[in-house]
Amino acid sequence: STAEILEKLRDAGFDERQHITMWKTEAQRQEKETEKLQKKPRYVVPCSDFFVVAYDFTKTLRRG
Numbered sequence: 680s681t682a683e684i685l686e687k688l689r690d691a692g693f694d695e696r697q698h699i700t701m702w703k704t705e706a707q708r709q710e711k712e713t714e715k716l717q718k719k720p721r722y723v724v725p726c727s728d729f730f731v732v733a734y735d736f737t738k739t740l741r742r743g
Contacts, residue, residue, distance in 0.1 A: 685695070 685693075688695075
């Protein structure tokens with residue numbers, strides 16, 4: 680059951696609140712990053728791993 684799993688995680692030092700806060704912070708950071716990149720000219724939000732790799736590799740993404 681979920682309760683048992685959570686119990687085991689807690690025993691192992693897992694703190695839900697801490698992790699949820701961490702995940703929220705990370706999600707917000709990524710949203711801000713995306714907004715920042717969208718403001719750059721010619722930047723297309725990557726819609727697949729291919730575009731992410733292509734962008735990392737070339738540092739430019741042209742609109743297809």
